[in-house]
Amino acid sequence: MPTSSRPRYDRQSLTIVALDVFRQRGYDATSMEQLAAAAGISKAAIYHHVSGKEELLDAGLSMALDALEAVLGEEQATTGAPVDRVRHVMRRVVELEVELLAAVSVLLRARGNSAVERRALDRRRRFDRAVARLIAQAQSDGSLRDDIDPVIAARLAIGTATWLVEWYGTGGKLGVDALADAVVTMTFDGLAVRKR
Amino acid sequence: MPTSSRPRYDRQSLTIVALDVFRQRGYDATSMEQLAAAAGISKAAIYHHVSGKEELLDAGLSMALDALEAVLGEEQATTGAPVDRVRHVMRRVVELEVELLAAVSVLLRARGNSAVERRALDRRRRFDRAVARLIAQAQSDGSLRDDIDPVIAARLAIGTATWLVEWYGTGGKLGVDALADAVVTMTFDGLAVRKR
DNA sequence: ATGGAGCAACCGAACGTTCGGTCAGCTTAG
DNA sequence: CTAAGCTGACCGAACGTTCGGTTGCTCCAT
Structure with missing residues (x-):
């Protein structure tokens, strides 16, 4: 069966592929050749869409941080009672x-080795502080x-x-609602059974 | 002031330096040249003590995992009541x-890119499962x-x-006892105030 | 309908640099 | 003195990136 066309990407779709590979291998351990293989295009074609590897990281980190910040x-x-807001x-x-x-997985592994990573870490800290204020x-x-x-409570x-x-996703069939329930239950009510 | 002697390392002391640099920069983003600079010796001298970069990672991961497993x-x-053991x-x-x-910081960022990392991930999973059994x-x-x-409870x-x-260590003066108290309190009793 | 122009996306080859590692020889501590 | 520990120079492989060229698709004029 001949392949009559080549895969086509834009910046966003390439970022999605990149994030998956970065998540699996780590950003620093992912070569552009590996990324290209995952996308099914040549390494050089990536540079049509982005100026370099870091731009992919920046785009991915921004996705995570934009979404988290929007929650706030x-x-x-x-509005409402502070505890309900938390x-x-x-x-x-x-x-x-x-x-x-x-x-998010890539975000939580950002180290600070580049300006892109340091900006992301700054935004993460600001998010943490906002939660701490709540x-x-x-x-x-x-x-x-x-x-x-x-x-400390916010960080924990x-x-x-x-x-x-x-x-998450490494076994079991826990849905996102049940997972959120478990997290909120443990965080607010703890694991211990109430003594009566 | 002339330096009249050169720093001397053995495998263990070199591993400690390596772990610090790996923690800051990430293992994959740390070059042997950077490691040598941190140790104050030449890159080539490192190979007198270890066969390669991965051996340093292996030694460091083993330190963390040996200690965690020993806790179990x-x-x-x-012995004693299960909840007290937890x-x-x-x-x-x-x-x-x-x-x-x-x-531990290097351990929690292990990805699975090499046999060394995969072994460490296996040992981490076994540790998690043992806690889950408790x-x-x-x-x-x-x-x-x-x-x-x-x-899920164990993982959380x-x-x-x-x-x-x-x-930890990025501000504030929280001692290890107070920190452990906070972690245990939140994990078992939660953040919410009891209703009476 | 058809063929040519234009374009975004892509390509293989090549680039300069950096990587982890090696080697012959030097230095230093005991 | 001797051997462990160290050095600067070097290696081949791989890195991220650049370059000139190609491809497949869409659009438009005839």
Whole structure:
């Protein structure tokens, strides 16, 4: 069966392929040859769409960060009781992480070796701090415990959610709703059974 | 001031330097030249102690995994009520992660690109499964909630603890005991304040 | 309908640089 | 003195990128 046409990409579709390969191999361990093989085009063709490897990383990291930051602007994250806002943000983070698994996975492994990575790390820290402020508000109104520093609580909570990109999909059939439930339940109510 | 002597390394001390650089830059993004610069010796001198870059990675990953696995064999992890054993393991994991920060950080970023990394990932999965078995026991005797699958609970709990290597030490003066307390408290009791 | 022009996307070959590693010889600690 | 530890110069392979050229598709004039 002859191949009568060549695969066609644009910047966005190439970024999606790149993210999958970066997720599997790590950004630094992925060569442009490997990326080209995954896309089914030559290495040189990639440079028609992007100026270089880093532009693919930048595009992918932006996808993840744009989505996470947008959560903070949602109505349920900006109005209502602080504790409900924290819950909403946590659920949405889990949902987004499942939806943008590769992009978030690459994001959580950003190191700071380049300006692109450092910008992403800055945005991540700003996101963490915004969550910490929400948690601090919920602590102030007495709905969340205040014996854990809000910055630490935010980091632990976000870490719990974020780490799932490392194992989600590796077995079992847990849906995103059930997963978000588990994360929120453990984060807010803990694993221990209530003593009565 | 003349340098009248050259730094001297052995395999272990070189591994420690390597882990620090691997942690900062990522293993794949760390060149042997950068490693040599960090150690203050020439690149060629490294090969007197190790056969290659991967041997340094293997040594570092083994440090982390040996320590984690040893926790599972401790008396407080093998005897007593299952829920107490889970608590003990969580505390010890946090303590070890602080103590072996660079090694654990490199471990959690292992991808599977080489036999060394795949072995480490296998050992990580076995560790996770052992914790899941402990959690399942505590669920069976009613001390931990059983509406979250034990494998998922284990992954979430370990994820909470493990993620700390990404931010521990980046500000604040939280001691390891207080940190372990925060992790255990959130994992078992959650962030929400009890309703009465 | 057809063929030519134009274009975005693609190609193989080549580039300069960097990579992990090697080697003969030098240095230093015991 | 001796051997462990180290060095600068070097290696072939691979890296990300560039270059001049090709391809397949769409559009438009005839």
